[in-house]
Amino acid sequence: xxxxxxxxxxxxxxxxxxxxxxxxxxxxxxxxxxxxxxxxxxxxxxxxxxxxxxxxxxxxxxxxxxxxxxxxxxxxxxxxxxxxxxxxxxxxxxxxxxxxxxxxxxxxxxxxxxxxxxxxxxxxxxxxxxxxxxxxxxxxxxxxxxxxxxxxxxxxxxxxxxxxxxxxxxxxxxxxxxxxxxxxxxxxxxxxxxxxxxxxxxxxxxxxxxxxxxxxxxxxxxxxxxxxxxx
Amino acid sequence: xxxxxxxxxxxxxxxxxxxxxxxxxxxxxxxxxxxxxxxxxxxxxxxxxxxxxxxxxxxxxxxxxxxxxxxxxxxxxxxxxxxxxxxxxxxxxxxxxxxxxxxxxxxxxxxxxxxxxxxxxxxxxxxxxxxxxxxxxxxxxxxxxxxxxxxxxxxxxxxxxxxxxxxxxxxxxxxxxxxxxxxxxxxxxxxxxxxxxxxxxxxxxxxxxxxxxxxxxxxxx
Numbered sequence: 406x407x408x409x410x411x412x413x414x415x416x417x418x419x420x421x422x423x424x425x426x427x428x429x430x431x432x433x434x435x436x437x438x439x440x441x442x443x444x445x446x447x448x449x450x451x452x453x454x455x456x457x458x459x460x461x462x463x464x465x466x467x468x469x470x471x472x473x474x475x476x477x478x479x480x481x482x483x484x485x486x487x488x489x490x491x492x493x494x495x496x497x498x499x500x501x502x503x504x505x506x507x508x509x510x511x512x513x514x515x516x517x518x519x520x521x522x523x524x525x526x527x528x529x530x531x532x533x534x535x536x537x538x539x540x541x542x543x544x545x546x547x548x549x550x551x552x553x554x555x556x557x558x559x560x561x562x563x564x565x566x567x568x569x570x571x572x573x574x575x576x577x578x579x580x581x582x583x584x585x586x587x588x589x590x591x592x593x594x595x596x597x598x599x600x601x602x603x604x605x606x607x608x609x610x611x612x613x614x615x616x617x618x619x620x621x622x623x624x625x626x627x628x629x630x631x632x633x634x635x636x
Numbered sequence: 637x638x639x640x641x642x643x644x645x646x647x648x649x650x651x652x653x654x655x656x657x658x659x660x661x662x663x664x665x666x667x668x669x670x671x672x673x674x675x676x677x678x679x680x681x682x683x684x685x686x687x688x689x690x691x692x693x694x695x696x697x698x699x700x701x702x703x704x705x706x707x708x709x710x711x712x713x714x715x716x717x718x719x720x721x722x723x724x725x726x727x728x729x730x731x732x733x734x735x736x737x738x739x740x741x742x743x744x745x746x747x748x749x750x751x752x753x754x755x756x757x758x759x760x761x762x763x764x765x766x767x768x769x770x771x772x773x774x775x776x777x778x779x780x781x782x783x784x785x786x787x788x789x790x791x792x793x794x795x796x797x798x799x800x801x802x803x804x805x806x807x808x809x810x811x812x813x814x815x816x817x818x819x820x821x822x823x824x825x826x827x828x829x830x831x832x833x834x835x836x837x838x839x840x841x842x843x844x845x846x847x848x849x850x851x852x853x854x855x856x857x
Binding site: 432433434435457479481482484485486490493494500503504508509510512513525526528529530531532573574576581627628630633634635636 | 649651681682684686687691692693694695696697698699700701702703704705706707708709710718719720721722724725726728729739748753756759760761762763764765767770771797798799801
């Protein structure tokens, strides 16, 4: 079993024009920075990116947007990104906005081998248009399908050479879910350690879900909203 | 005098029960945490994957891995727990979160809420709001009574794309505290200090129900 690849460039091999990618992170927290940089360099185009947010103008998935490499975004929240909003309102970029919990659960369903789930989020709103509604115990639910994506790209704090992953604090967010949902999942980690050196009780994502792993060259970990109090 | 943002947050803080799990939306709702009465201890849920959200970090102690759903740097309190986004919305959907406080652009007299999109002008997305309003046991809306153009945000029917239907239980604005009756209508419960029932009536486009004398809000601390 050899899952370790040398770098981000190596890891994203096989991602081609027009493909759908699941990309972990929440805002700029826990995003696969190195893989995104490699995708920008690769010039791959017409991507559909499923990710909670779209980064900011000059970081995260915003870099791919600025480079016009993204055809469609599937996200729950896209505020705080001027270029994204411009491309969306002008029609250059196709955008599907879905509730955050629905996004998470559609990943979960894929990773759990379930074709669809029922959720009340969006009942009676435009999110429900075209979707099957089922009533359980007097309450309406929308049927939402599991995502079907050839690649997922996630970021973890620590990983071992077998692909077992541990996330840190709120940088966990969508990463374990997207890791489960990809047909091929790429994990980049801050620290790659030999298999056997992580406590099995502490693993968040078992290595079975991970196909390629590498230690990111550099992590900027940009903060989107720096809020502090005085000592 | 109408309340300022902190005033609205202070009034909402009185609604929060000791020992509850609470999700606070971005904006005025976030301020509520600053005004919880003494003896009221709650666990704040941040839907990006944290129970036990604490205050902003001290300068120089910001951690890029530790943010709230508004992407602000935060801290944890003792007893906190991290989890992934599916579990986060799992606990919301399963009704484990006792109270959701969020902002709104419009609320209708049957409890519908709109807060994520102005077609052709502004599209931020619903984030976790649709999940929260579809499942929360109790929803309090914190908002201005009228928009910047002077139009009422308490309407017979929402004009903007909906976030959820028949879900809002209570509204606190700079002018009033109102609840939304199951059969429809905004029932006026309290007036902001010095604000008349007439002023509230003028600022409310939806059906306003006024029963008896309406007391002034009691806001301390």
